[in-house]
Amino acid sequence: MTSETRETFGQIGIWSSxxxxxxxxxxxxxxxxxxxAELEELGYGxxxxxxxxxxxxxxAVVAATRSVTVATGILSIWDHSATDVAxxxxxxxxxxxxxxxxxxxxxHGPMVPQYSKPYSAMVAYLDALDSASPPVDSGHRVLAAxxxxxxxxxxxxxxxxxxxxxxxxxxAEAREALGPGAxxxxxxxxxxxxxxxxxxxxxxxxxxxxxxxxxYTDNLLxxxxxxxxxxxxGSIRLLDALFALGDAEQVKARTRQYxxxxxxxxxxxxxxxxxxxxxxxxxxxxxxxxAFGDEL
Numbered sequence: 001m002t003s004e005t006r007e008t009f010g011q012i013g014i015w016s017s018x019x020x021x022x023x024x025x026x027x028x029x030x031x032x033x034x035x036x037a038e039l040e041e042l043g044y045g046x047x048x049x050x051x052x053x054x055x056x057x058x059x060a061v062v063a064a065t066r067s068v069t070v071a072t073g074i075l076s077i078w079d080h081s082a083t084d085v086a087x088x089x090x091x092x093x094x095x096x097x098x099x100x101x102x103x104x105x106x107x108h109g110p111m112v113p114q115y116s117k118p119y120s121a122m123v124a125y126l127d128a129l130d131s132a133s134p135p136v137d138s139g140h141r142v143l144a145a146x147x148x149x150x151x152x153x154x155x156x157x158x159x160x161x162x163x164x165x166x167x168x169x170x171x172a173e174a175r176e177a178l179g180p181g182a183x184x185x186x187x188x189x190x191x192x193x194x195x196x197x198x199x200x201x202x203x204x205x206x207x208x209x210x211x212x213x214x215x216y217t218d219n220l221l222x223x224x225x226x227x228x229x230x231x232x233x234g235s236i237r238l239l240d241a242l243f244a245l246g247d248a249e250q251v252k253a254r255t256r257q258y259x260x261x262x263x264x265x266x267x268x269x270x271x272x273x274x275x276x277x278x279x280x281x282x283x284x285x286x287x288x289x290x291a292f293g294d295e296l
Contacts, residue, residue, distance in 0.1 A: 001264040005183060008069055008099075010045015011259065012288075012296050015073055015187050015267040017051030018280050021060035033064045035280045040068040042289035043296040046101070048073035048162075048187070048267045055080060055088035062096045073162060073187065073267065074105035074144040077121060078114060082128030086136050102129075102136055103162050105144030108213045119149055126157045142183060146170075146219040151177040159183045162267070165207075165216055167241045168257040170223055175262025185265040186258055190244045190251050192270065192284050199245040202273045204233030207242070244268075248291035255292075 001011070021032050039047055046069040049057050053072045061070045075085070089097060104125065106118035122143065129136040143154040145161040151174055154161035160183030163174060171186050178184055189206060193199040210216045211230045220229070220238070229235040239245075244254035251268070258266050268288060270281045289296060 005264050006045075008045075009101075009183065009185065009265045010043075010069075010296055011265055012044060012255065012292055013046035013048055013069075013071075013185070013265060013267045014039055014044050014285060015048035015050050015269040016280070017049075017269075019047065019049045019061055020051065020053055020057045021064075022054055022056045029060075031280060032060075035282055036061050036064045036068075038282065039285060040065045042285065044285075044289065045069060045296060046071055046185070046265060046267065048103070050074075050187075050269065052076050052079060052107070055085050058100055058102075059088065059092060059096075062092065062100055067099065069099045069101055071101035071142070071162070071185075071267075072103040074103045074164070076107040077104055077125045078107055082125045082136075083132060086129055086132030086134070089136055090132075090134055097140070100140065101159070102141040103144065104141060104158075106150075108215050110213060119153070122150070122153065123157075126153075142185065145174070146215060147222070148177060155179060155182045160185065160264075162187065165189070165210055165242060166219070167223055168261045169241075170219070171258050171261040171263050183265070184263050185267055186263050187267045187269055188244055188255060188258060189242065189269045189271055190284075190288070191246075191272075192248060192251065192287060193245065193273065194247050196245060198273060199243075200236065200239050202271050203239050203243045203245065205273075206271050207234045207239070248287045251288060252291050252295075 021029050048071045050073045058072050138158050141158045142160050142162045143158050145151045145154045155178045162185050164187045191199040191202045229238040244251040255266050270284045272281050
């Protein structure tokens with residue numbers, strides 16, 4: 001990690017699908033504003049708005065913070081035109097635009113009726129961002145990349161890659177594909193629960209949906225898992241490879257595996273048993289910040 005990358009993104013960020021301010025009522029909007037302000041104070045380097053956010057969601061989190069990097073993780077190219085995205089980003093002042101990272105992805109066939117030729121669609125989308133006035137340049141965007149073609153595109157046409165639901169071994173392969181200069185910022189799902197059986201149940205509740213999506217299962221098969229690992233919500237082998245389970249120190253050790261494998265930054269998604277991964281798990285975010293300390 002270069003000093004510039006460390007200063008811009010930090011080593012550890014928070015990924016949360018609950019940061020969609022545009023989907024919340026007034027009470028929820030106030031809670032999100034308070035939560036992101038606290039995350040910034042805790043020292044996390046980047047706040048990732050998960051679960052197909054809109055440009056408005058990103059703008060709201062930027063407005064609620066002062067200096068932290070804000071990223072979309074991941075904005076679907078099928079839901080928002082490149083022209084509209086570039087125009088909305090252009091309305092932000094220069095300092096706000098400078099700390100907004102546009103994470104882009106092609107989503108999944110079962111979820112998008114118009115899904116077709118995803119790689120070509122992404123290339124066309126990036127072309128449109130380049131030609132917008134003002135453009136969203138490659139230094140302010142990352143791609144949700146799993147396979148070789150999209151990783152190469154992340155290297156050639158973006159700041160780097162933001163892989164989701166991947167192992168440390170995938171991180172090592174992604175680093176080799178990206179080379180030393182590109183940003184590599186994988187997501188890592190976390191269950192802060194020392195009861196391992198219960199933690200795995202929480203992980204399976206989150207994983208069940210993703211095991212129905214070929215982009216993820218195909219990637220896991222490339223990494224050496226078998227179809228049998230997808231049965232019953234995921235084998236123990238699969239769960240232990242994809243999640244960080246246990247107390248804050250165990251999560252810290254698992255995160256280190258991704259950093260040692262070549263990640264510049266790891267985006268932690270905290271899952272809780274009572275919320276299925278949703279909500280604003282502020283107590284867990286505080287516990288992780290305390291465990292990581294100066295490493296944030």
